Amino acid sequence: MSELPPIPRPEQRPLPPAGGPRKIVLPPHRQRAGRPFRVKAREWISRNLFPSLGGTILTLISAGFLGIMVVGILWFVFFDANWNVITANRWLLFAGSFPREEAWRLWTSIAVVMFLIGLAYGTWSSLGRRDTLFIVLTGAFVIFLMAHGGATIWSSIWFLVAIGLLYLGYYLTVWMPRETSPRRVWHQRIVGGLLALSLPLVLVILMVAGGANTRQFDGFVLNLILAPVGIVGGLVVAIPLALGRASNMRTIKWTCTAYIEVVRGAPLLGWLFVALFILDDVIGGDLIIRTMVVLAVFTGAYMAEYIRGGLQALPRGQYEAAQAVGLNQLQAMQLIVLPQALRISIPPIVGQAIAIWKDTTLVTIILTLRELKGNADSAIAQSEFIPDRIEAYVFVAVVFWVVAFMMSRISQRVERAQGIGER
């Protein structure tokens, strides 16, 4: 978010360091409390695991459970399971019907995105030892899988290249001075712009000059494309929605509320059906594009509510101070209110991002149905119920919506009873 780093005093502005570690003053909520003292392992164990008779019993029971589970899992992994299913179908799982000869397009996309992530990391954050460990471990794991499955040497090389690019991007940007200066602002804008362009860029790499068509986006690759669209598109939709719902202007408020309630009233699968059947009849176009729109619209409604929560959690004094300093509405929103509200709503937004990431699997159902629909359209077009299919979906949708709407109402009632909703 727009986080202004601390600024050194004018007369003491330090020269940008030539490299090496730099001390960054983090805002207090990002500072980790230092460990006041190191506790001896034995002390820790006796205090946390065996504090009393009851505690000891609980510890033993949980340890028993854990042990059984771990042994069971390991047994399965190493003896029972037949991983050939995975290794034999690596490509099917990873990219499905994506043409195999075009694999370099996938790898290039991944490498480009990794590079951009590296740039972003270097610009706004720093890679700690844990991040590095995580990357190395996952890398080793993936390479192990590939080697085990007899993957081509090329995919391993590509993979290493991608990780290398991540670090290259990181070291390209991390040395830059952190205090706000016009140069840094431009640097941030450029990196932000590249990130925003990454999705179109990936689509171009995948599709242009004899690449795949959207019907061939499949498997894990499809999820990898759809989820970021849903998440980023959702955020883009959510911010104005949240502000609109919090607005004083009745028409805007009601429109945004209606949007949110209607969208939340049906499950994602329902909206994907809408994308497949109803939108097809109404606006046509590519199914994947329609699916992307539905994902963004759907995620946006949920994220808007989380952001609204953040807006409400912000003390009224913040708005007033912004006004008293002379900022106009727009500036107050952009500089004071939104940065804080978004920060407050990060945890639920991340939760929603994870949910949408998993829910992109539902798209597969739709894609399967697309084939059925194609068959159905030609084979049983004369069946007497086909013209009524929209009605059937509408009926189901309304039933779903009514129940979900009631839930939302009840939660609002609870909110109001606790005085959270109003300030």
Place this chain on the structure above:
Amino acid sequence: MTDELSPVDIIAESAGPKAAAAVQPATNGEGEVFSPRLAGSQDIIITENVDKWFGDFQALDDVSLRIKEHEIVVILGPSGSGKSTYIRCLNRLEEHDAGRIVIDGIELNEDVRAMAAIRSEVGMVFQQFNLFPHISVLSNITLGPQKVRHMPKLEAEALAMQLLERVGIPEQADKFPAQLSGGQQQRVAIARALAMQPKIMLFDEPTSALDPEMIKEVLDVMQELAESGMTMIVVTHEMGFAREVADRLVFFDEGALVEQGTPEHFFTNPREERTKLFLSQIL
């Protein structure tokens, strides 16, 4: 506290020579009293018959008050008497429902431009500081000058440093608000308001959220500000400050302006029963 003396008497006594010398207060011919040092000043804040309603609750009831340039006015009154509401009307954080408010020749009404003009003429300091927690102390102060006055960044930073010197905490510039003590935060808030170079400063109980040992550092800054000629309206329960610094005390009760006068007047012979009761409770 002794039985023989009422609290008011104690104050009168401790005021000592000052009370005895009893400067003859000047008047402006409308029955309003102000101290002699303001004899040549113009009225900079004019409120006439101001009403404010919250739903069907009347928070301000026909408040008329004129304040001169460079004047220090301390507003007293019991909780819920409308003190905050009154000064919040002065920079239009609240909109008044009836009457007129004219500040430095600008009438407060629906006009957005008037509001913007007022906001940069009138600085406000809140009881809860209301610093922006997500940006550094220095950015808190430079924000207004940069975004509203379009001051170049370096100039704004130089101004901010100057103000931090003035409130005595230049070394805190790079910290975040939550890393400061309450007294330091409130001084930053004062610097932030001053950065807009206002003509008038409003203080709504600036020391009420502070631990006792920090109250003085904030009052000292306010006193210095008063001596520099700032027009100030201060809601406070700090009677020492009121007596030492204020030109005029104004007493609110139930949304109405009940009584006003010099500190001497208030601490020696308040006229209204409600004023006497209030003073006896808080002193």
